[in-house]
Amino acid sequence: MKFLRIGTEGAETPCVLDNDGVARDVSGIVGDFTPETIPTLVERLSEVSLGTLPAVSREQARIGTPMTQPRNIYCIGLNYSDHAAEAGMAIPTEPILFNKSAATYCAPNAPILFSPRMTKLDWEVELGIVIGKRGLNVSKVEAMNHILGFTVVNDVSERAWQLDRGGQWAKGKCFPNFCPTGPLIVTPEEVGNASDLSMWLDVNGERMQTGNTRTMIFDAATIVSYLSEFMILEPGDLICTGTPPGVGMGKKPPRYLAVGDVVSLGIEGLGTQTQTVIDVENASWI
Known part of the structure; x- marks a missing residue:
């Protein structure tokens, strides 16, 4: 899997790239990529057909940090x-x-x-x-x-x-x-x-x-x-x-x-x- 976050600072949308390189919005499944959600990310998202999730345009879009603030x-x-x-x-x-x-x-x-x-x-x-x-x-x-x-x-x-x-x-x-x-x-x-x-x-x-x-x-x-x-x-x-x-x-x-x-x-x-x-x-x- 390839994780990324797209959008304005503080309001990024967590996404996973599908097999065609399209960013898919996974916020409805995991909320965001945080220290709290990371342990179960792969398991939860592997059960989802990414093609059924909303596409997020990367054209002219700001790419945020790939996860929220790390502890260390x-x-x-x-x-x-x-x-x-x-x-x-x-x-x-x-x-x-x-x-x-x-x-x-x-x-x-x-x-x-x-x-x-x-x-x-x-x-x-x-x-x-x-x-x-x-x-x-x-x-x-x-x-x-x-x-x-x-x-x-x-x-x-x-x-x-x-x-x-x-x-x-x-x-x-x-x-x-x-x-x-x-x-x-x-x-x-x-x-x-x-x-x-x-x-x-x-x-x-x-x-x-x-x-x-x-x-x-x-x-x-x-x-x-x-x-x-x-x-x-x-x-x-x-x-x-x-x-x-x-x-x-x-x-x-x-x-x-x-x-x-x-x-x-x-x-x-x-x-x-x-x-x-x-x-x-x-x-x-x-």
Whole structure:
């Protein structure tokens, strides 16, 4: 299944794409895609003939976040061998874990916000894991049964805050709109092999990142099992699994985002995103 939400912010319609790619309104069955409804989504919707449900036009429509607000956003650092080499860092022997504030979560095409205090605003295309079932001490064998699906994430980062200001990475990861997510959540059986998906990111039409999830050091099942050793994973939790090489920090010389830049990114089978960098003072909702 492929889940997405369409409509104005705060009033999105939850939809599932049918076999022809038509978005079908499932609000009458599940209400919305929330941490509370996620555990039974696939079971409830598998009993429905999608063709009998109302079609929702995607032309000129706003694509919202693919689910409502997650309780937690976890991230894995340096999880691509080629990115670790780019950063000049040793390959981790265990997943490097950090958090993003839940307030970073936003729609896939929402703007990236630039603060005048930023000097090294960077991009990261990432495979996102959406947890579908609560779990603690989940074995690697059982881990995929705890995944609702996969999505596209831009793990936007302010490198000066992350690396030059001391303390933990979270400071460079938690500004508003630093986690554009979507457009889709795609279930594992629909994705196929999540360890062999091509991914890319452009800035102003210039290719910056070209990668594949096969260079991930820790795959999806390993990450879910590992995190569940330390915490209860809840339905709707989002896990950002790391980025391939080509981030601005790794360029020679380094290259960072400025107001007016346009970032486009995507992952095979999971859709694409486009964001424009705007001055935070023009973000009237902040």
